[in-house]
Amino acid sequence: MYSGHLTLARVQTGKPAGAVTVFTLTMYSGYLMLVHVQTGEPPGAVTVFTLTMYSGHLLLSRVQTPAGTVTVFTLTLEPGHLILVCVQTGERADAVTIFTLTMYSRHLILSHVQTVEPAVAATVFTLTMYLGYLILAHVQTVEPAFAVTVFTLTMCSCHLILARVQTGELGGAVTVLTLTMYSNHLILAHFQTDEPAGAVTVFTLTMYSSHLIPVRVQTGEPPGAFAVFSLTMYSSHLILAHVRMVNLQALSLSSL
Numbered sequence: 001m002y003s004g005h006l007t008l009a010r011v012q013t014g015k016p017a018g019a020v021t022v023f024t025l026t027m028y029s030g031y032l033m034l035v036h037v038q039t040g041e042p043p044g045a046v047t048v049f050t051l052t053m054y055s056g057h058l059l060l061s062r063v064q065t066p067a068g069t070v071t072v073f074t075l076t077l078e079p080g081h082l083i084l085v086c087v088q089t090g091e092r093a094d095a096v097t098i099f100t101l102t103m104y105s106r107h108l109i110l111s112h113v114q115t116v117e118p119a120v121a122a123t124v125f126t127l128t129m130y131l132g133y134l135i136l137a138h139v140q141t142v143e144p145a146f147a148v149t150v151f152t153l154t155m156c157s158c159h160l161i162l163a164r165v166q167t168g169e170l171g172g173a174v175t176v177l178t179l180t181m182y183s184n185h186l187i188l189a190h191f192q193t194d195e196p197a198g199a200v201t202v203f204t205l206t207m208y209s210s211h212l213i214p215v216r217v218q219t220g221e222p223p224g225a226f227a228v229f230s231l232t233m234y235s236s237h238l239i240l241a242h243v244r245m246v247n248l249q250a251l252s253l254s255s256l
Helices: 248-255
Strands: 005-012 020-028 031-040 045-054 057-064 069-078 079-089 095-104 106-114 119-130 133-140 147-156 159-166 171-180 185-192 201-208 211-218 225-234 239-247
Touching: none
Parallel strands: none
Antiparallel strands: 005 020, 020 031, 031 045, 045 057, 057 069, 069 079, 079 095, 095 106, 106 119, 119 133, 133 147, 147 159, 159 171, 171 185, 185 201, 201 211, 211 225, 225 239
C-alpha cells in the first residue's frame, strides 16, 4: 500500500538496465484505475486501463498517452449474445473487432469476427462434450482455408491430457500437454510429436528453502537447456527471478 493505492511493482533489472514497470490499482471518481507505468523505454510512457459503466455497458478503456491511442472494450448483451467489441481509435482508425459468445445446441460458441482487415475473417471456438471429452475446436475460415485446431481435455491414469491437433498446415501435427503429480511435484510436460521430433518441455513446481521453483527443461534443441523461475519474498516484496542456463557444460565447469 502506498498513499492509499494498491501498488504492484515489477522490476526488470536486465535489459534495458534499470527498467521498472509499476502497476497501480486505485479508485478515481468511482472508476477502477489500473495504471501501467514503463520508466525505461520510452521514458515516462504511461498506459491507463479504466473500468467504468456507461449506459449499462461495462467499459474497459486502454489509453496510451504518448501517441494518444485509445482502445475501448465494450461488454453488452444483445438477444442472448455476449458481445465484446474492441475499437482501436488510433492507428487503423475505426478498426473494430467483435467477439461473440452464444449458445447453439448446448455448445458454447465464441466467434471472432474481424470486420476491417481481412474482410469477413471469422474464427470460431466451440466447446462441447464428446465421449466424455471436452472439445475446444478452433476453426479459421479464411487463411489458411478450413484450418482446424482441436483441443481435447481428458483423463488418462490420473493424468490430465490436453491434446492440440492441427489438421491444416503441418498436417497431423500433435502437441500434448500433460498435467500430473510426481513426488508432490506438479509436472506440466509439453510433447511436440512432429517437429522437432521428440522435443519435450517439462515444467516442474517444487519448494526449495521456502521458494517456489518452476523448472523448465527443454530436451530437444538445445539439448539439456533449462530455465529456472524462482518466487520468493524480500523485504515484503514478491520477487520473480528468471534464470536462463544454456551451456550446461560451461556452467558445470565454472562451478568446479
